[in-house]
Amino acid sequence: MKILAGQAVLTADDVIQDPQIKLRSEDETILKIPDSIAYLPLINSHDHLVGNWTPQAGDKRPYPNSHIWVEDMKQSQSFLERNKFWLNDGSFVLSAPPALTVARLGAYKNLFSGCGIVQDHGPLQQDSYYEAMPIKVIKRYRQCHSLTLGNWWGGESPQTEMDLSGGEMPFIVHIGEGTDEITHQEFAQLKSNGLLKENTLMIHGIAFSEDDIIDIARAGASVCWCPSSNFYLIGKTFDITSAIKHNANVVIGTDSTMSGAINLIGEFDLIRQKFPQISPRELYRMVTENAVKALYLPPRYAKLDPENAENLLLVDQNNSDPFENLMNLKMSEIKLLVVDSIPLYGDGIYLKSFGKQIRDYSFFDIDGREKFVVGDPQMISQEIDLALGYHKDFPFLPF
Numbered sequence: 306m307k308i309l310a311g312q313a314v315l316t317a318d319d320v321i322q323d324p325q326i327k328l329r330s331e332d333e334t335i336l337k338i339p340d341s342i343a344y345l346p347l348i349n350s351h352d353h354l355v356g357n358w359t360p361q362a363g364d365k366r367p368y369p370n371s372h373i374w375v376e377d378m379k380q381s382q383s384f385l386e387r388n389k390f391w392l393n394d395g396s397f398v399l400s401a402p403p404a405l406t407v408a409r410l411g412a413y414k415n416l417f418s419g420c421g422i423v424q425d426h427g428p429l430q431q432d433s434y435y436e437a438m439p440i441k442v443i444k445r446y447r448q449c450h451s452l453t454l455g456n457w458w459g460g461e462s463p464q465t466e467m468d469l470s471g472g473e474m475p476f477i478v479h480i481g482e483g484t485d486e487i488t489h490q491e492f493a494q495l496k497s498n499g500l501l502k503e504n505t506l507m508i509h510g511i512a513f514s515e516d517d518i519i520d521i522a523r524a525g526a527s528v529c530w531c532p533s534s535n536f537y538l539i540g541k542t543f544d545i546t547s548a549i550k551h552n553a554n555v556v557i558g559t560d561s562t563m564s565g566a567i568n569l570i571g572e573f574d575l576i577r578q579k580f581p582q583i584s585p586r587e588l589y590r591m592v593t594e595n596a597v598k599a600l601y602l603p604p605r606y607a608k609l610d611p612e613n614a615e616n617l618l619l620v621d622q623n624n625s626d627p628f629e630n631l632m633n634l635k636m637s638e639i640k641l642l643v644v645d646s647i648p649l650y651g652d653g654i655y656l657k658s659f660g661k662q663i664r665d666y667s668f669f670d671i672d673g674r675e676k677f678v679v680g681d682p683q684m685i686s687q688e689i690d691l692a693l694g695y696h697k698d699f700p701f702l703p704f
């Protein structure tokens with residue numbers, strides 16, 4: 306799949322306006338897609354796919370640290386309602402329904418916001434789990450829940466997990482998610498345990514000082530910023546200003562909707578309100594190039610290559626600034642989301658050009674536009690409704 310020059314190629318590796326897409330090298334099918342901008346599919350660097358239920362949970366906010374919330378949310382309306390569909394026994398084996406169905410719902414949350422790749426933080430699952438997902442859910446990683454609670458959900462000790470990473474995949478850990486002494490000392494603990502390395506991806510870092518951030522930048526490690534979840538649970542977020550000043554590698558994550566925004570576009574929305582000084586272009590970099598570095602993904606996910614456009618997010622152009630254009634993206638405005646050459650979501654009129662089996666897709670209308678999507682997320686919604694005995698509306702689904 307090639308992108309022939311659009312009307313205006315803005316830069317070689319950023320975004321392309323009004324692209325004309327040549328679908329296969331052996332034929333001359335050229336898809337002209339006017340009034341649109343081509344981006345890379347977005348990357349959500351932190352989610353818990355099975356946690357994507359609504360509304361947000363937690364009655365005793367702000368919490369001094371999230372470890373208290375982890376217990377507290379088990380009494381929440383969301384958790385109890387989800388239990389009616391999938392009784393969570395705490396085992397974290399998620400590769401069979403109904404747990405798998407909930408995880409797939411979470412993956413569709415990401416898909417409908419233009420994400421082609423998501424990091425699902427939890428114990429590693431069987432291959433069949435990843436294969437059942439409508440988008441790319443990363444399976445090359447090692448992890449620990451947090452240094453304070455350890456790997457209560459499954460996995461080895463943090464040191465063993467880091468050893469198993471071989472420095473060739475991310476080691477992911479929640480850290481500094483709070484304002485109290487417990488969360489403040491977690492970074493010192495991480496360092497003294499030899500766990501601050503280039504492949505360390507630290508989630509949250511609310512408690513990090515500027516000096517901690519300097520250490521992180523020096524180590525070449527990465528921080529995943531989850532502002533909506535942080536403000537909601539803790540009332541404070543990561544020191545993004547220092548991180549940008551010291552050139553630390555920052556990526557963005559949604560966390561699950563039990564604490565975070567409804568999706569990655571919701572995160573952009575909150576960031577634009579609270580941190581208007583951060584440019585949309587910088588935010589785009591955080592969810593593409595920076596995420597590829599943090600997650601040890603192949604470079605093809607970090608650069609839009611017109612000669613080999615296997616990965617593409619094509620959306621309506623409503624704003625003359627292409628990066629600003631992405632900030633308020635609506636689900637209906639996604640014309641095409643293509644990951645590893647597979648069309649996953651978009652306007653129905655474009656699907657037939659790809660020559661894919663129609664049976665692999667389902668269709669629905671939003672805002673007067675017919676959309677196709679890989680698999681059948683409406684079926685997931687129906688299964689949930691059947692178990693609950695009423696209609697459950699998820700704000701991240703477009704139907």
Ligand SMILES: [Zn+2]
Pocket residue numbers: 351352353426479508560561
């Ligand atoms: Zn998390």
